Amino acid sequence: xxxxxxxxxxxxxxxxxxxxxxxxxxxxxxxxxxxxxxxxxxxxxxxxxxxxxxxxxxxxxxxxxxxxxxxxxxxxxxxxxxxxxxxxxxxxxxxxxxxxxxxxxxxxxxxxxxxxxxxxxxxxxxxxxxxxxxxxxxxxxxxxxxxxxxxxxxxxxxxxxxxxxxxxxxxxxxxxxxxxxxxxxxxxxxxxxxxxxxxxxxxxxxxxxxxxxxxxxxxxxxxxxxxxxxxxxxxxxxxxxxxxxxxxxxxxxxxxxxxxxxxxxxxxxxxxxxxxxxxxxxxxxxxxxx
Numbered sequence: 293x294x295x296x297x298x299x300x301x302x303x304x305x306x307x308x309x310x311x312x313x314x315x316x317x318x319x320x321x322x323x324x325x326x327x328x329x330x331x332x333x334x335x336x337x338x339x340x341x342x343x344x345x346x347x348x349x350x351x352x353x354x355x356x357x358x359x360x361x362x363x364x365x366x367x368x369x370x371x372x373x374x375x376x377x378x379x380x381x382x383x384x385x386x387x388x389x390x391x392x393x394x395x396x397x398x399x400x401x402x403x404x405x406x407x408x409x410x411x412x413x414x415x416x417x418x419x420x421x422x423x424x425x426x427x428x429x430x431x432x433x434x435x436x437x438x439x440x441x442x443x444x445x446x447x448x449x450x451x452x453x454x455x456x457x458x459x460x461x462x463x464x465x466x467x468x469x470x471x472x473x474x475x476x477x478x479x480x481x482x483x484x485x486x487x488x489x490x491x492x493x494x495x496x497x498x499x500x501x502x503x504x505x506x507x508x509x510x511x512x513x514x515x516x517x518x519x520x521x522x523x524x525x526x527x528x529x530x531x532x533x534x535x536x537x538x539x540x541x542x543x544x545x546x547x548x549x550x551x552x553x554x555x556x557x558x559x560x561x562x563x564x565x566x567x568x569x570x571x572x573x574x575x576x577x578x579x580x581x582x
Contacts, residue, residue: 313383315382330364338358338381341372343376345360351523364412366414375538414461417457418456428443488551527551
């Protein structure tokens with residue numbers, strides 16, 4: 293099976309605007325299988341629904357919508373698919389110099405400049421911020437010309453002023469290294485994305501990367517700040533979170549459907565990643581949505 297490196301996505305601003313603002317209704321922007329990147333910074337608001345997000349080397353689960361900010365050239369998959377069941381999705385894309393380079397040196401822009409620097413590693417915002425800013429993004433999208441730009445800058449200022457966020461990739465993960473590294477690491481990511489339910493040995497994945505096992509282990513840890521086993525387990529646990537929240541499967545079935553072939557190891561790994569047992573997670577999740 294052929295696996296490609298992330299696709300480059302060419303983005304054009306809206307006519308009469310210095311940035312792109314798009315609204316997609318449910319199931320209109322199905323790109324969760326497309327691993328891609330672009331020089332534009334991207335702010336995504338998903339209204340309602342649940343699913344998996346993969347941004348850089350971070351794989352995580354979201355429920356009741358999402359609000360994320362991704363820096364330039366940070367590879368990611370789309371947020372929604374036919375199973376997300378979101379109401380709509382807002383996507384804002386802008387180049388780092390969309391207002392010119394000099395403006396970011398102004399004292400008034402220091403907070404936003406710092407926010408965009410953090411976004412190089414990917415940022416996910418809290419529930420409260422998500423709901424507040426989501427409504428403002430929709431209002432901004434329906435505005436015109438200068439009013440739209442002013443509202444967008446206000447949104448960035450509010451995001452820059454909150455502490456209610458989490459950095460997705462520890463160690464400031466960027467895929468802005470050599471072209472050879474980009475192709476190699478994304479070849480690996482695509483393989484895991486397609487085969488995480490199967491057993492993947494270090495020998496298999498090292499061979500895929502055309503490296504010896506010890507060299508591959510050092511390389512992968514340097515690029516992603518985690519071991520390959522941690523990365524695969526994170527992918528599997530994130531998938532199990534989605535199944536526990538959305539499917540009426542037994543926990544044993546969730547274990548095997550997520551790529552684990554040992555129930556006790558699944559329970560141990562799940563607790564390491566979430567701080568809870570699978571049954572406790574499902575119980576608490578169901579309580580929250582009732």
